[in-house]
Amino acid sequence: MFWHTPCITTRKGYNPYSENRNGKKMRPLQKNNLYLLFMIIALVSTGCEIVVDPAETGCVSCHTDKELLKEIADPIEAEEGTGEG
């Protein structure tokens, strides 16, 4: 199952009623923390199958890995600019 920590859905900083253009409700980004670990242990022990949502762990795991990004980030074509204002 896809699983989101319910405890942080009441955190400030996002609007849970806001929808993106696909009609998807705004949700909090999950964080790996101790609480999460205990929840996973608890869920597994009760027989739940945990499937990690790749969009939540995947984006961050690559985009915070400096060395990985140096290998895979696309070269850009942006030219030096001084602005036109």
Add this chain to the structure above:
Amino acid sequence: MVPLEPWKRVYINDDFLSINDDFLSEDKHGNIECNWCHEGNENATNKLDAHEGLITFPSEYPEYTCKGCHEEEHANNKTSLHNSQEGYFERFKIRAGYDMRDDGHAHLLQEFKDECGVCHTSCGQCHVSRPITVGSGLNWGHEFRRTPDLTTNCTACHGSRVGEEYTGAHEGLQPDVHYVPNAKRCEFCHKASELHGNAENDRTYRYDENKTTGIGCEQCHYKKDDILVEEINGYHSQHWKGDSGVTLTCQVCHSQPYKNCNGCHVAGSGITGSSYLTFEIGKNYLKSTNDRYKNYDYITVRHIPIAPNTFEPWGVDDLPDFENSEPTWKLTTPHNIKLWTPQTTVEEGQSCGISCHDTSYYLTDEDIELYENANYNETTGETGYGYDDISRERKANKNVIIN
């Protein structure tokens, strides 16, 4: 400005994510899952698949992203000149005689979007990343900042004139007296209310007077040692208060020479040639139409790169109202203010007006020709758009030229 390295453009730092754990932090954006804003394929497990349908710049669709929490800013931003580019549309309209957004001009609108439209600014280009026009890239590891950065945001676009003038980049000229590296930044004078716009006040020109206009010099410099600014010295009482019968904007005395642009836009048509530094005082052509500048007789003017055939590559051979609408030497407020400038400096015992009166600072008929001939193109051997058009240029500036 040197573009960011590819990896740095997309690197997310820990501070952005640790915001999750900081309930007191103002920036809550790290709380929101990535694909709510950026979409993409949330079930993918490799880069190519994950980026399928990715929205690189979510704030280009603010009604589905920023508006969710920032409804007021979103409403105001519709009228922001940064966002609407209404100034471009309006200037074209008054010179061409029609609005390019009207029916029948779809091709013009497309040309505009392809060339001029790239300078449109979305929320993210000021508060998250560098502007797209300079290669974009996350500015602070995806942190959202309330105040944009002077170098990587504001002067990334407003660099060739404002940025260079403000920082004293031109040889022989000094930085603006307000410029303190890493200290007083653009927001010192240009508040969010000006930059974001105001839903109740449509603007088509950055100097329009309304509640979103930036602050003026006198709002800080209204008095010194309990003496009002207009009484502080003879210059001010004569030319700011108006005892002489002639009033000047602050910049007329306190600006240094500034850049005037020739090379223009639209596939390089219209005016060609390089930019040049000059300082010109003109008559205030806005005196009867602009509330903010109605009290001044003379202003500093800057040459803007527009010619009757500027839009030729778009199929617009001529701007029929070119000489009957707006001047090509227009009001400017240079960002290189100094107390002592060539205009305010006199030797002891000399007349107070010797550095300004009877000088070449005043825009004349000859200047119009001089600077148009400065459009000389080394490659083609031709001047910018032909000598015949000088007459149209002169007519366009009839309310600015001082004879």
